[in-house]
Structure formats: structure tokens, C-alpha cells
Amino acid sequence: MERCDFCELPIGGGCACSLGTDGGPTRTRGTGSVSAGSVFPTGAILVSPRGVAHRPGCLHQNDNEVTAPLWGWIPEPDPQLWRRISQGAPAQATHGNTKRVATRRCQSCDV
Numbered sequence: 001m002e003r004c005d006f007c008e009l010p011i012g013g014g015c016a017c018s019l020g021t022d023g024g025p026t027r028t029r030g031t032g033s034v035s036a037g038s039v040f041p042t043g044a045i046l047v048s049p050r051g052v053a054h055r056p057g058c059l060h061q062n063d064n065e066v067t068a069p070l071w072g073w074i075p076e077p078d079p080q081l082w083r084r085i086s087q088g089a090p091a092q093a094t095h096g097n098t099k100r101v102a103t104r105r106c107q108s109c110d111v
Contacts, residue, residue: 039063040073045082045102047072047093053085053102055109072100 040046040056046066047053054061066073072093074081085091085105093100 040066041075043077043079045074045077045085045091047074047091047096047100047102049100051090051101051103052106053082053091053104053109054106055082058106058109060106060108066096068096070097072097 040063042056044056045053046056046058046061046063048061049070054066056063073096074091074094077091081091082105085102087103091102092098093102
């Protein structure tokens with residue numbers, strides 16, 4: 001069974017990452033791609049100035065506004081990095097503002 005790159009749940013059997021919302025970016029079921037003009041790869045982790053990790057297509061962020069020097073990002077992170085992000089296991093941005101460090105995950109993205 002195919003599993004989601006984001007939540008690792010079976011696609012069509014528990015994964016809600018591909019469910020769209022009105023007016024916002026959506027992840028396309030099966031392909032894992034992000035629509036609505038996102039400039040980041042599907043698996044990227046976006047690091048906010050407040051140290052919060054977001055995913056492309058976050059419902060309360062506009063991917064087009066995620067730019068350096070305010071934001072940092074990790075375009076191709078280890079697949080397990082998202083779940084490890086915490087105070088004890090921070091994620092350092094590798095692109096954009098590389099001084100940005102995520103120590104928590106966005107609750108909207110962490111579905």
C-alpha cells in the first residue's frame with residue numbers, strides 16, 4: 001500500500017494530507033505535489049522566524065511569502081526529520097536564512 005510522504009499513513013486509508021480546503025493550496029493525492037504555485041518541493045520543511053516548522057501548503061502560511069532573510073527552509077530533509085523536530089532535536093535550516101532553527105511543529109501541518 002502506498003504511504004504518504006508527510007504523515008506516513010496509507011493514502012486513502014487514514015492520510016488526510018491530500019484533502020484540500022477552499023481557496024488554499026492542496027496536496028494532490030498520490031503524487032504528493034503541492035499546487036497553487038508553491039515554490040518548495042513537497043517534502044520541504046519551512047522554518048519560521050519563531051522557530052516553528054511548517055510544510056508547503058500550510059493553511060495559515062503563504063508559500064510565496066516564505067523568503068530569506070526572514071525564513072529558512074530544508075528542501076529535501078530526511079523523511080523522518082519532521083517527526084523528530086523538538087526542543088531536544090532541533091532542525092537547522094539549510095537554505096534561505098540558515099540561522100533559523102525549528103524546535104516545534106506547526107499544529108495545522110502536523111496532521
